Amino acid sequence: MTSLLWLRQDLRLHDHPALTAAAHAGAVIPVYVLDDEAPGAWRMGGAQRWWLHHSLTPLSKSLKEKGSKLILRRGNAAEVLADLATETGAETIHAIRHYEPWWRKLEDALGDRLCLHDGNHLAPPEQVTTGSGGQYRIYSSFWKALQQQLPPDDPLPMPRSIPAPDTWPKSDRLADWNLLPTSPDWSGGFDWTPGEAAALAKVKSLDINDYDTARNMPSQEGSSRLSPHLHFGEVSPRTVWQATGRGDTTFRKELAWRDFTSGVIRALPRYGEENGRPAFDKLPWRTGAEARRDLKAWQQGRTGYPIVDAGMRQLWTTGWMHNRVRMITASFLIKHLLIDWREGERWFWDTLVDADYGNNAVNWQWVAGTGVDANMFGRIMAPLSQSAKFDAGDYIRQWVPELAGLADDVIHDPEGAGCRPRDYPAPLIGHREARERALAAGRKVR
Structure with a gap:
């Protein structure tokens, strides 16, 4: 057969x-x-x-x-x-x-x-459900339920051979699909090696002993960088789980988060397009020429906030962004610029090598406060203090060369320190002004 x-x-x-x-x-x-x-x-x-x-x-x-x-x-x-x-x-x-x-x-x-x-999951979403049979919409409850079904089954071995048919049907040529950029070729900074062999090698070399701390430090290589391999299924979650042994629980909870987001989009298929909380349909997002200008500045890493600009330039250059910085840049677009989270979600969808419908939508709505399990809209990340708190100086120097010569005590906020270089833009908006504008918009939702 x-x-x-x-x-x-x-x-x-x-x-x-x-x-x-x-x-x-x-x-x-x-x-x-x-x-x-x-x-x-x-x-x-x-x-x-x-x-x-x-x-x-x-x-x-x-x-x-x-x-x-x-x-x-x-x-x-x-x-x-x-x-x-x-x-x-x-x-x-x-x-x-x-x-x-x-x-x-x-x-x-x-x-x-x-x-x-x-x-493609630690446990099928259909098996991790509430008492009434629905999908969990709060991650902490989901994680508690998932643990009852862990550890996952052992990974299946790779087959020694695969039975072939007597005759093969015709196949397209991969080159004819034109998947690669042509003119201009924007992929020159992509330092990735896709494929199963590379994914398994990365899993084998995993070191997550200090993951809980290191993953938040942009200037360190503290992330596993497994996300695109997991998205394309070049390695299975249970293979990664098995490789971590009794390692850092935080890392394993990140694997579980992927399962959680699959459950969310199973229950809410339009989660990438619609607010998880309908009340936020009333939120007065900024539109028009000025908002479009600000959106473009955010996309290009020209906001005047060094940690935000470093993240957006890393994204464009490498197709990936540090996890902590993803939250900071997303919060900046939504809260500081008051631009609809879906604009940012779409930009990430086109520029991230690990863009995943469930993960992308749930993460953006978590930051926006519009989702089923999310921060309050009034929780506004302060990019300048976040940059200093997580010691992002060297990260900024790498991705924003205009600021490479600044000292650690001023690089996070050169405008405030009075030493902004001429070739680096002034902030699009001040933090206090942006916060007050966002809170006023949030009050209209209530």
């Missing part, structure tokens, strides 16, 4: 339940479908497309080493897979379950021929 293996955000051979099941049943035809139709507005962003190209290349090589082959097709995934099943005589389509709303619609469209497997 021949089966199709539908690959999406699970670009690996190790700990792949759908692959294991398909290989046990008979011949396997691995397929990746580039579907720019079904996601609609959530079509994969530019940075993700760069990663996808460089992830599919080693995956194709790994499959070849196992006696198999990666088939590439483009179009509506449900239609492409249905046609391919008819063409090859495949009776079953094996796949790992996904929770983004467009993937769920495609899964429904494939009907009974699709056999779904769990494999």
Whole structure:
């Protein structure tokens, strides 16, 4: 019997339940479908497309080493897979379950021929539910419930070989998909090595002994930098869990947060577009020419707030941003500039190599205070004091070279210290003024 293996955000051979099941049943035809139709507005962003190209290349090589082959097709995934099943005589389509709303619609469209497997979570969201069977909307309650189902099962081994069909269907050429930037090529600063081998090597070298502290220090390499590998499924969460042993609980809770956000978008599929708290539909976001100017300055890292500008320039250059700085830059856009969180979410979607629908939406709404589990809108991060508190001087020097010559005691706030260089912009707005404006807007929601 021949089966199709539908690959999406699970670009690996190790700990792949759908692959294991398909290989046990008979011949396997691995397929990746580039579907720019079904996601609609959530079509994969530019940075993700760069990663996808460089992830599919080693995956194709790994499959070849196992006696198999990666088939590439483009179009509506449900239609492409249905046609391919008819063409090859495949009776079953094996796949790992996904929770983004467009993937769920495609899964429904494939009907009974699709056999779904769990494999991208510590525990399937369907299993971690409230007493009434609903998804948890408060992370602390979710974490408490999830722990009752931990540790996860041991990862499945990589198959020694993959049964091949007698004949292979035609495949697109990856180069013809034009996933990589052309003119201008903005990916020159991307210092990543996508693919399963790189992901497993990173897991093997993990050091999380000081993670709880180091992850908050922008000038240190305290993050695992596993997020894009996890997003594209080049390594499974339970593989990472097993590798951490009895390590830092904070790190493991970050893995659990990914599971939590999948549960949120399972319950609220439009969470990336709609406020989790409808009362915030009344919040008077700034619009118009001045707001658009400020949004562009934020995107380009020209706000006059060094920690914010360093983060936004790191994002554009590398396709990634330090976790603590993500919160600071998001809070600045929402609270200081009073610009709709969805503008920032969309920018991150296009520029982050690890842009994930659930994570991105839940994190932005957490900062905005508009979500089901979120900070109060009135909690406004102070970027200048946050920069000093987390010792971001060297981080700023790396990404904002105009300030590289400033001393530690003034680099966080050169305007306030009276030593702002001429080639560095003045702050778009003062912190106190921004705070008062945000609080006034928040009062209108109440």
